[in-house]
Amino acid sequence: MSLAVTDAIAANRAALAMIKEEPFNAEAPHAALRDPITSTDEHYVRSNFALPEHDGTLHVAGAVGTALRLTLDDLRAMPAVEHAVTLECAGNGRLDTRPLPAGEPWGGYAVSTAYWKGARLADVLAQARPGPDGAELRCEGADHGKYHLSSVLEDVDDLTFVRSLPLAHAADPAAEILIAYEMNGEPLRPDHGAPFRLVVPHWYAVASVKWLSRLDVLTEPFVGEFQTGHYIYQWPDRPFEPVTHMRVRARITDPAPETTIPAGTCTIRGKAWSGAGPITSVGLSFIGESDWSPAVVEPPKGPYQWQDWHYTWEATPGRHSLRARATDAAGNVQPDVPPWNRLGYGNNAIEISYVDVR
Amino acid sequence: MSLAVTDAIAANRAALAMIKEEPFNAEAPHAALRDPITSTDEHYVRSNFALPEHDGTLHVAGAVGTALRLTLDDLRAMPAVEHAVTLECAGNGRLDTRPLPAGEPWGGYAVSTAYWKGARLADVLAQARPGPDGAELRCEGADHGKYHLSSVLEDVDDLTFVRSLPLAHAADPAAEILIAYEMNGEPLRPDHGAPFRLVVPHWYAVASVKWLSRLDVLTEPFVGEFQTGHYIYQWPDRPFEPVTHMRVRARITDPAPETTIPAGTCTIRGKAWSGAGPITSVGLSFIGESDWSPAVVEPPKGPYQWQDWHYTWEATPGRHSLRARATDAAGNVQPDVPPWNRLGYGNNAIEISYVDVR
Structure with a gap:
């Protein structure tokens, strides 16, 4: 189910430069890059699907010692961490790429910096106790729908937004990956992944899965449209590479x-x-x-x-x-x-x- | 000697987007590209040197049967031709070139179309009777001064603006190359080459020498900064080529x-x-x-x-x-x-x- 775009949600979007109406994608206004911290009203929004319904729970499963079912209150009860994090869309600046590739026509303003507060992903994983054969952490959002497959650029029905992280990175407390439930001191808004989302510092924001609903420890590398179809550097003359860290x-x-x-x-x-x-x-x-x-x-x-x-x-x-x-x-x-x-x-x-x- | 920039000349420049004050270079306003004919006020201006004094005469010499000394009245007494001609600076769009080359930072508006009226260059040459060994026509403007040599990008003193055309092209009546003395129904303004200039249809406007003062028939290819230094496609990986026709x-x-x-x-x-x-x-x-x-x-x-x-x-x-x-x-x-x-x-x-x- 997708969430209705209420007047309140529409008002949240008014300050942005809209790229696509549905799913909603929008750049920050140019002047927003002057501020050290981007206001929530002016923070760019990238969505692959319509705003989803989220049942308020996070399931942690797969190759773990203890499967978990966590609520927002559970996450809030854990030690809280807050950081200012710069998030940039991997497609930021696509419009300046020649020849022009397919994809959302981002200019140069799909980048913003907000305060994000949440529980450490590493702390959640420590509770779940990944098995010794864990390799990757599969991170699933509640958002889903029709999508253009990268391989054919045609719609397929009902793909869900799923990404993975290397488990060693996800479980490293020093990586400071958050399951964030506050942005700039307020509960997350729907466009930014309410009730909670990943925030992966230093990585292009595709890794910061919004509307986080499931975490699964995998013993094999994850294969999925947003991991191995899209968000891959498809070089014309050398092996493909995954999109990871933000470039300087x-x-x-x-x-x-x-x-x-x-x-x-x-x-x-x-x-x-x-x-x-x-x-x-x-x-x-x-x-x-x-x-x-x-x-x-x-x-x-x-x-x-x-x-x-x-x-x-x-x-x-x-x-x-x-x-x-x-x-x-x-x-x-x-x-x-x-x-x-x-x-x-x-x-x-x-x-x-x-x-x-x- | 250079011409003082009077209030009238300054007023002529007011509608343009100034690129450089001295020598004066300016793009057309964006909206000017909508019109079929660009008004003289809105026609872009490219100058390599300060506005020159011009003594009102055109000398035709070199390998010719009859050397000529022509005045504006002499040119006006010849059969007159008028055409709408699109002129584009060869550097138009340089700002969109990556890596960014040296040169005037033209955006995309160093292109305009005006009515140009004048005598045919071919008719003038027919009077002068080029010799059978004539190869090129050296075309000298009255403008001169300090300039960055392409080879070193350092100033040298007192270079004069000189270009050449293949003589066969210059002497071809069908090429409709003009020695123009009117632009959009009025005498040329100083920024556009008063009292007369070349207008070479289909070629990047560097060929359309302003403030034309001398034409010399040469029996050897011309070598000069604006012919073999600047206005040359300096390819990184193949032989250099001269800048000639406007690209599509x-x-x-x-x-x-x-x-x-x-x-x-x-x-x-x-x-x-x-x-x-x-x-x-x-x-x-x-x-x-x-x-x-x-x-x-x-x-x-x-x-x-x-x-x-x-x-x-x-x-x-x-x-x-x-x-x-x-x-x-x-x-x-x-x-x-x-x-x-x-x-x-x-x-x-x-x-x-x-x-x-x-």
């Missing part, structure tokens, strides 16, 4: 792209993030320049959230292209043109914005 | 890109042009589609100007990517990603625009 990326938030600003001192500002570690540098470059001038990168406010950077610039009249390129602690650097993959995931190309200075 | 291209003018429109019947409109012949088809495609639906392409209103096309579309709520792909009579089709060249010329990639439908 910087965005320019100020001045807003394609606007006109007055000449004089201008502070260029933006965000940068990576799933592979903190941002260590952001370089700025203008058209015709082959080198990169270092921006000031603020230290991380937490381990799982984007960082602020800024750069002081003397803006002279005319059009100026602005490029910002981030490097992370693992040494990853944004490319000019990332390798193309069939479904358009992980586009972390250096952004080229321009401003007209008068 | 379509632009979407309506709905305006990245705007929100109401659901319902929407007429998508645009322009298309090619230097290799009339446009024979324009196809529309939306995200996830691999085929192209034919638009209605209006017949050419003249041999040298862009064509209108339109497509009736039922717009449903959500975000929709729009792609328009033109094919010309020579069989050229716009590519998804044109091969990259060092200075960023001839980017005729299929445009990907989007609209949000509410």
